[in-house]
Amino acid sequence: MPSDLDLVTFGQRLRHLRRARNLTLSDLGERVGRAPSQLSLLENGKREPKLSLLTALAASLDVSIEELLSRQPPSRRAQLEITVEEAQRDPVYQSLNLPHLKVGKRVPNDVLEHIVGLYDELKRRSAKPTATPEEARRANADLRRQMRERGNYFERIEKAAQDTLDAVGYRGGALSQGLILSMVTYYGFTLRYVQDLPRSVRSVTDTRNRRLYLKRESLGMHTPRTILLQTLGHFVLGHGQPRDFADFLRQRVEANYFAAAVLIPETSAVPFLAEAKQARDLSVEDLRDVYAVSYEMAAHRFTNLATRHLDLVCHFIRNDETGIIYKAYQNDGLVFPTDDTGAIEGQRMCRYWSGRQVFASPDRYSIYYQYTDKPNGTHWCVAHVDPSRERNFAITLGVPYKESRWFRGRETTHRTKSECPGNECCVRPPSELTARWEGNVWPSARAHSHVLAALPTGPFPGVDETDVYTFLEKHDGE
Structure with missing residues (x-):
């Protein structure tokens, strides 16, 4: 059985x-x-x-x-009966203290439809993926562990991206806008550009009328075509409404991966990178330029393919000018600063790492190379400040010292030493400055109230559902 x-x-x-x-x-x-x-x-x-x-x-x-033995209910009536029976076993339903309802032949279908609809709404309201910062950090840490275990390579998503490319006749090079629009049509959607998109979203999908709404402008580091492909990715990958914050986070990572795998296809990127490795001239900027994507997407896409196809381990970091880490990945042994939940996001990286040193270079917007001696070995890194309208972020791709021979920029003379995160090599100010200023300064700290706040409630954390529904109602008759 x-x-x-x-x-x-x-x-x-x-x-x-x-x-x-x-x-x-x-x-x-x-x-x-x-x-x-x-x-x-x-x-x-x-x-x-x-x-x-x-x-x-x-x-x-x-x-x-x-x-x-088929798992599919034989009819809508059967499906309703199954759902009602399962609902009555749910603790959320049982908390209503209602008598058990035995569904006989005489119970009309529309009554069952009402019960199922009410149960779905009850469950949705009770299972909103509200997450405290602690819960969110744990979810991040767990997802990063899964990514590290598989070398940040997701075969199922690679196949979905390739199937999509094949369906619209992709032949190589940077993906054209025409092919992207063909993907939208292929999956049964129409695209609408609007100016009144709710502030809390990157896009809105009307699943009833099969319409995708987005703006023609970039949002942070994301271009309109990237946002479009990320949105489409949710439907291509069969995502349902997130069960909790961890599920929401997983879906977001998978949709982002899908967009990158479409814009930088495995079938053409791997030969390109293999040839560059053979020539000892691997570079993120070449990947960026050939496929017309952001530096961040090119660097992160490199981590998807490096271990699987190039036999390279590596790390990736996105941080702001103060060193706060917003996104990170490693399978090369780099030790990130973490909190007691194992989360990296929100931690401050060592001031001697390349992601912070690049902001102090004479031209912060040029490619910056550096070797950093760390407690568990030396890493070679390439860092670049990817500017956006909101704020600047440094993107770092790094590898262990022995792997630097495959990369452009390995001849750099920039070298630093870091004792972080095990020791406080850069947490305390230099002794000469301490001697001069300790006890003679009173800084007024900027409040970081967001650190104490719970994540917004709702199936899609941070999204204002009222704004979204009002937006859809406005555009429904168009």
């Missing part, structure tokens, strides 16, 4: 097939040599059938065992 057999669905299918053949429980019982009461237990999802009985039932009903 399958270990994951859904007994309720199986029972519904058995009852449906029996009734479709105008058989009573007694009729079917005679055919398979079982008492009607035993078959009733099967149909009510309260007993698991043995393989011999399954074989007899399939033969008597003239269906295959596969059809009998």
